[in-house]
Structures are given as C-alpha cells and as structure tokens.
Amino acid sequence: MGLDVRLIADQTAARADEVRPQAGALRLVGAALRHNRKALAGAIILGLFVVVAIIPGILAPYDPHAQIFDQTLPPSGAHLLGTTGNGQDIFSQLIWGTRESLAIAIVAGLMATLLSVLIGVSSAYLGGSGDHVLSLLTDVFLVLPTLPLMIVLAAYARGGGLAVLIVVIVITGWSYGARQLRSQALSLRHREFLDAARSRGERGFYIITAEILPTMTSLIVANFLGAALYAVLAAAGLQFIGLGNPSDMSWGTMLFWAENNGALNAGSPLWAIVPGLCIALLGAAFALLNYAFDEISNPALRPVRRRR
Numbered sequence: 001m002g003l004d005v006r007l008i009a010d011q012t013a014a015r016a017d018e019v020r021p022q023a024g025a026l027r028l029v030g031a032a033l034r035h036n037r038k039a040l041a042g043a044i045i046l047g048l049f050v051v052v053a054i055i056p057g058i059l060a061p062y063d064p065h066a067q068i069f070d071q072t073l074p075p076s077g078a079h080l081l082g083t084t085g086n087g088q089d090i091f092s093q094l095i096w097g098t099r100e101s102l103a104i105a106i107v108a109g110l111m112a113t114l115l116s117v118l119i120g121v122s123s124a125y126l127g128g129s130g131d132h133v134l135s136l137l138t139d140v141f142l143v144l145p146t147l148p149l150m151i152v153l154a155a156y157a158r159g160g161g162l163a164v165l166i167v168v169i170v171i172t173g174w175s176y177g178a179r180q181l182r183s184q185a186l187s188l189r190h191r192e193f194l195d196a197a198r199s200r201g202e203r204g205f206y207i208i209t210a211e212i213l214p215t216m217t218s219l220i221v222a223n224f225l226g227a228a229l230y231a232v233l234a235a236a237g238l239q240f241i242g243l244g245n246p247s248d249m250s251w252g253t254m255l256f257w258a259e260n261n262g263a264l265n266a267g268s269p270l271w272a273i274v275p276g277l278c279i280a281l282l283g284a285a286f287a288l289l290n291y292a293f294d295e296i297s298n299p300a301l302r303p304v305r306r307r308r
Helices: 002-019 025-034 037-054 090-126 128-143 146-156 162-173 175-188 192-199 204-215 217-240 251-260 270-297 301-307
Strands: none
Touching: 037 090, 037 270, 090 128, 090 162, 090 175, 090 204, 090 217, 090 251, 090 270, 128 175, 146 162, 146 217, 162 175, 162 217, 175 204, 175 217, 192 204, 204 217, 217 251, 217 270, 251 270
C-alpha cells in the first residue's frame, strides 16, 4: 500500500512538472521588454533615476540645503534651474531629492507587496475560517476611503519622518494587491503539482513558498509596480500638503516649499514645475513597466501584438 501511494505521488509529480511554468523569469522579462517599446521606455527612465539616486553627490554641484545664493535667480550656467526663494540651488535639490523619492517608492512598494502576498495567498491556501477572517480584513481596507484615511494617519503622526510616511502608504495600499493575489492563488489551489506536494507530505509553508509563489511571479511583480506607483503619488501628495517632514529632501517637499513661497508668482516657476515633472516621469516609468508583466501574466497579449 505504501509503495502504491509513493508511485501515485511520483506519477502526479511527473505530470505536474509538465504543467508547472519552467521558463526563467529573467528570460521572460527580457523578451517582454524587447517586444514592448513602452515597457523598454519605462525601464530606461527608471534606470536613469536609479543612477541619479546612487550618485547624487557627483551630479549635484552644491549642498541642497545651503542658503548661500541670491534669491530666485533665473537659470544660468552656475544654476541650471535657478535658485529658490531661500537662496538654494534648485538643480542640487532636484538631484538629491531623487534618492528619497525613489526610496519611498521602492521600500513602500516592497512592504505593501509583501503584506499583500502574506494575506492574499495565505487566505486562499488556508480556506475555511482563516480565509473568511483574512478576506474580511482585506474587504474592510478596500472599502475605506483611502485619501481621508491617509491624511488622518499622516496628520496624527505629523513630523515623524520618512518611516511614518512609508508606514501610512503601506497601511492604505496593500489591500487591492491582496485581493488579486488571493484570486490567482485560488485558481492554483487544486492544480496537480500542489496535489503532488501534499502527497509527498510537504508542509504548508513549503507549498506556499516553493510551489505557489513561483507560479505567480509576474503577478507579484506587477503588484509591486502598482504599489510603487501608488507610493510615488501618495508620498508626493502628503508632502505637498505639509504632512511629511519639511526638512527632508524630496520632490514632494520641494513642491511644498515652492507653494509656500509662491514660486510661480515670484519668478521661479521651475522650482515647482521640475519636481512635479520628475514625479510624473517616475510614476510613468512604473506604469510603463507594467506592460511587460502584462505580457508575461497574460500570454494571449503577445501574439496579438506581434500580428499588429
């Protein structure tokens, strides 16, 4: 009897190997980028911002906090974007602000995605009362008005710095991804390769991490990109209305000080326009990259685009 059980398990595992996705994730991503100009443009834009965030000290000519220049100077060779109403170099602030803005997007996106995976996939795999409790928690956060909740939380912890800003974004941004991942995990719960793993006596943690999550890689990455896009816009919005730390150097705080000093009417329009443009470009980079992962998660999109 034991031999028969092992034989059935081996046969099921062999069939599961035929249906489990085996293509390398990097190869799929590379192919999607090559065949999708929008995704390639997003990768290039994001790569440029990453380079700037890594070496701001080399690219920025001045200390972004130094108030040592004349106020509201126009663009020139010494000040490419002019100076602020406080006598600071706008270009240096823009370069140094890239690091914090990108860090918020990546860290908040990763944390929100991790929470979405933890709750969404666990809910689908556990089933029963565990699924009901986690689904109820997800539904509660889905129906809550995100913007008022975000403003209330940020205002309550006002001045808490970057960590508080990231926590607020994560708390308000994980539920949509969790609902998507739960739906996908439910469709995989009774696949043959999972039945084979259960027949081998694998633990639930192993099944989730080694069997379910690898088949959902493209959807998880797509959720990360969506969460990062949400983080870029949410952080900039909160900082713009003064709910961040005004002493931080980011694009959102640049907009905050530009608004407070009336940059558009004071002869320094670039003080407000350029950081807003960078926020839009970074958000567009994450959105464009999603096109590549749409092709991976939905293969039907690839032949349609090739025929066109």
